[in-house]
Each structure stands twice: as structure tokens, then as C-alpha cells.
Amino acid sequence: MSRLQVVSGKGGTGKTxxxxxxxxxxxxxxxxxxxVEVEGRQGIAQLFExxxxxxxxRKIAVAPGGGEVYALAIDPELALLDYLQMFYKLGTAGRAxxxxxxxxFATTIAPGLRDxxxxxxxxxxxxRKDKSGRFAYDYVVMDAPPTGRVTRxxxxxxxxxxxxxxxxxxxQAQAVMRVLKSPATAVHLVTLLEEMPVQETVDGIAELxxxxxxxxxxxxxxxxxTVLDQAELEFAHAAPPSAIAASLSGAGLGGAxxxxxxxxxxxxxxxxxxxxxxxxxxxxxxxxxxKELDLPLHELPLLAEGMDLAGLYELAxxxxxxxxx
Numbered sequence: 001m002s003r004l005q006v007v008s009g010k011g012g013t014g015k016t017x018x019x020x021x022x023x024x025x026x027x028x029x030x031x032x033x034x035x036v037e038v039e040g041r042q043g044i045a046q047l048f049e050x051x052x053x054x055x056x057x058r059k060i061a062v063a064p065g066g067g068e069v070y071a072l073a074i075d076p077e078l079a080l081l082d083y084l085q086m087f088y089k090l091g092t093a094g095r096a097x098x099x100x101x102x103x104x105f106a107t108t109i110a111p112g113l114r115d116x117x118x119x120x121x122x123x124x125x126x127x128r129k130d131k132s133g134r135f136a137y138d139y140v141v142m143d144a145p146p147t148g149r150v151t152r153x154x155x156x157x158x159x160x161x162x163x164x165x166x167x168x169x170x171x172q173a174q175a176v177m178r179v180l181k182s183p184a185t186a187v188h189l190v191t192l193l194e195e196m197p198v199q200e201t202v203d204g205i206a207e208l209x210x211x212x213x214x215x216x217x218x219x220x221x222x223x224x225x226t227v228l229d230q231a232e233l234e235f236a237h238a239a240p241p242s243a244i245a246a247s248l249s250g251a252g253l254g255g256a257x258x259x260x261x262x263x264x265x266x267x268x269x270x271x272x273x274x275x276x277x278x279x280x281x282x283x284x285x286x287x288x289x290x291k292e293l294d295l296p297l298h299e300l301p302l303l304a305e306g307m308d309l310a311g312l313y314e315l316a317x318x319x320x321x322x323x324x325x
Contacts, residue, residue, distance in 0.1 A: 013197050028063045030065055034136075116176070186214055195286065218297050220297065228276060298324065300315050300318055
């Protein structure tokens with residue numbers, strides 16, 4: 001498995017949930033995982049039912065087998081201060097710039113700079129080693145921006161390296177891109193079995209490949225359970241309503257004559273079957289589109305009780321069972 005796992009997806013597909021479940025799945029059996037948030041939404045804190053994350057790496061969960069999940073919500077302003085201290089040793093001067101509003105000004109007028117800082121901080125965590133020479137984290141999982149802008153977000157250091165031909169900015173940008181465009185990185189896309197998210201996934205993968213960024217897996221989230229298979233749907237469509245009513249009456253349902261039973265139960269049931277058949281066909285079509293991408297494809301179930309911490313662990317277990325570990 002690549003050490004930097006980037007998770008993106010169309011808004012509403014649950015990419016933050018999948019990123020959190022992936023971090024838990026990778027942290028099992030004693031591993032250490034860092035889950036990185038770059039959009040400032042504090043979605044990770046909500047999922048793990050903890051207080052808002054500060055700009056520091058903090059342990060938020062223990063995975064099965066004793067592994068640990070740490071989390072970091074990257075603040076672009078504070079990341080810029082780190083950058084200024086690391087390369088220019090500004091120290092107090094850097095803090096003065098923050099008080100004057102220069103840091104906020106710089107990250108606002110130069111969105112590319114903001115993305116450089118965010119990706120740079122995540123890649124620093126990937127490369128970091130402890131005193132014994134061991135990597136500080138076995139895996140870093142990034143909850144990245146949505147599919148529509150993830151390629152530009154990840155590729156921004158290439159643009160910066162081209163603009164700044166020499167110096168620490170150029171060197172930093174090149175170091176980040178060496179990580180992002182290497183086998184050490186995998187970019188996963190989260191989708192639903194719906195036309196728009198699937199099409200955005202297809203387009204996003206094409207953009208990532210064109211930019212030379214390593215595409216990992218496609219993860220289909222919130223998959224509803226199969227209630228009727230194709231043969232059962234065909235039977236429901238072809239069977240006369242009177243025959244269905246007779247079967248229901250014979251099973252003791254309705255407690256009334258067949259005609260009344262047909263009116264009360266059969267018509268609504270057949271309407272539901274037609275709606276399910278339409279959704280079943282749509283999902284089958286979208287699966288076929290995703291399979292054509294020739295990438296590992298995983299599916300996560302829709303949790304009937306909604307998403308909570310227990311549900312997050314359930315999804316992590318599902319990912320492990322599907323070979324993501």
C-alpha cells in the first residue's frame with residue numbers, strides 16, 4: 001500500500017467518512033496512521049465525536065489490534081509560519097507578520113500558495129522519521145478537496161516549481177511533487193451509484209492520469225442492499241395482479257377479499273417494485289461504467305442507522321475485508 005492515501009470525491013459522496021474509515025482500516029495491527037484535513041470543515045472531529053482539532057497532531061482513535069489514528073487539521077496561516085521559519089528562520093518576524101495580517105493576505109490573494117502549504121505539510125508527515133530512523137507514521141490519509149479541483153490541488157507544486165526556478169521554494173515544491181507523483185502516493189475517488197457522481201469520477205480519473213498523478217482505487221459509498229434480483233423483478237413485472245393478490249391472501253395477509261386486498265396491497269407493492277427496478281437498472285449501468293475504468297473497485301454499505309463512531313468502525317472492518325490494509 002502507498003504511504004500517502006489521498007481521498008477525493010464529489011460533494012455528498014461521503015469522502016470524509018471514507019477517508020476516516022480508511023485511516024482506521026490502515027491503523028489495525030499496531031500501525032500508526034495520520035488523518036489529515038485540508039478544507040477547514042472539522043469533519044474529522046465530528047465523525048470521531050471529539051472536540052475541534054487544533055493545528056497539531058492529536059491521537060483520536062485506537063484501531064483493532066492496538067493501532068493508533070492521529071489527526072491534523074492544517075491551518076494555512078500557521079503552515080505558512082512553519083514554512084517561513086523552516087526556510088527563512090523568520091521566527092519573531094513571522095509572528096509579527098501574522099499580527100499585521102500579512103499571512104492571511106498572502107494565503108488569500110495567492111490560492112496556489114495555500115495549496116502548496118497544505119500538500120507540503122502532508123508530504124512532510126509522510127517523509128518524517130523518528131530518531132531511530134523509522135517513519136513517524138506508517139500511513140498518512142488526506143481528506144482532499146472534491147474531485148473537481150483535486151488534480152489542480154495536488155499538481156500546484158509543479159506549477160510553483162516551474163515559476164520559482166531556484167531557491168527553497170523551488171526545492172520544496174520539487175520535493176513535494178516527488179512524493180505526490182511516486183508510488184508512495186495513491187489517489188482514491190469516492191462515488192455513489194448515481195450518474196453525476198460516476199461521471200465526475202470518470203472525468204476526475206482522466207484528469208489525474210493526464211497530470212501524471214497515481215490513481216488508486218474507486219470506492220462506491222452508501223450502497224443500498226439488494227432486495228430483489230433480476231429474476232424476481234422480471235417475475236413481479238410479469239405476474240398478474242390477481243395472482244399476486246391470491247398469493248397474499250393465501251398467506252393470510254390483508255384479512256379481506258381478494259379484490260380489496262389487491263386494491264390495498266398489490267398496487268402499492270407493484271409501484272414500489274417498479275421504482276426499485278428502475279434504481280436497480282441504473283445502479284447496474286453505473287457499476288458497468290466504473291468497471292471499465294480498470295481500477296480496484298470497492299463498495300461500502302449504506303448504514304441504516306446513520307453514521308456514528310460505531311458505524312465508522314464497521315466501514316473500516318468492511319474495507320479490511322475487501323483487501324484494503
